[in-house]
């Protein structure tokens with residue numbers, strides 16, 4: 598059976614972008630029953646941008662785990678893990694640090710964006726981040742990786758690392774992974790500026806919907822989202838030069854599990870004032886139960902820790918043998 602792996606950083610807060618671009622599809626792939634699914638909170642990645650206080654990172658990791666379960670990940674059906682509890686991720690990442698080239702890493706647009714003009718002051722971990730991401734995936738020999746559009750370049754690098762390893766050692770060992778970037782919401786945009794992606798790191802909270810927002814906050818942010826005075830068009834081409842309008846239609850489509858064209862079929866000719874009311878109702882309907890469930894799960898952190906402990910055991914049944922074979926290929930002596 599094909600094996601699915603994906604990860605999310607426990608960097609505090611989940612957005613509608615994380616949900617529609619990634620988590621909602623994690624659930625679909627889990628429930629399809631046609632794939633083995635492994636989902637990960639990547640705490641090792643979460644310290645690359647800055648070192649966070651230990652209790653904060655632990656809280657964020659537990660909250661992310663609660664988020665996974667609240668959206669519908671079943672820790673019996675999927676393997677649900679925290680990255681640092683499965684040490685083979687970091688061990689394989691070292692090997693990949695020696696496979697990946699400086700030039701490849703330097704071309705990563707996320708590196709360039711996050712390091713900004715002052716790359717000298719960025720951590721070495723931030724630079725090496727995509728090699729760890731490749732290890733996350735390949736330490737399971739995962740074949741499919743559902744992500745949002747912003748991770749596409751990192752997945753191409755993952756393929757390059759697998760291919761170079763296989764070529765340099767003359768083996769056919771690591772699979773060439775398929776990115777799964779599908780649906781209406783692979784790039785959910787900022788509610789106040791349709792040319793920027795929705796992000797948990799934007800200083801203004803009005804630009805995003807958080808999965809922990811109350812029903813009132815969700816409705817208010819959607820009502821205040823930027824739009825234009827024109828009505829909804831009949832065809833998708835009518836949204837091409839209207840990024841904010843297009844974003845709201847895509848969000849509606851993804852939340853309702855219908856095509857963007859079907860949204861237009863229902864709402865063409867209507868004004869955005871009205872459409873935003875319908876969207877707010879739909880969003881509250883779909884998202885409010887998630888936040889309630891997260892709060893409930895967070896009341897029992899010991900249970901969350903138990904779930905992740907069990908997940909790590911199951912994960913290591915896969916990762917230990919794959920790392921072992923990798924070490925054999927590379928020539929790491931073990932006595």
Ligand code: TYM
Nearest residue numbers: 603604605606614615618619730733744745783784785795
């Ligand atoms: P992260 O934590 O930034 O985001 C988690 C997932 O959410 C998606 N996403 C979005 N999708 C659509 N619209 C948006 N506005 C939006 N914002 C975020 C991301 O594309 C991602 O799928 N490097 C990864 C974590 C990672 C990983 C992995 C992913 C580490 N190892 C191995 C896959 C496989 C990251 O920082 O995602």
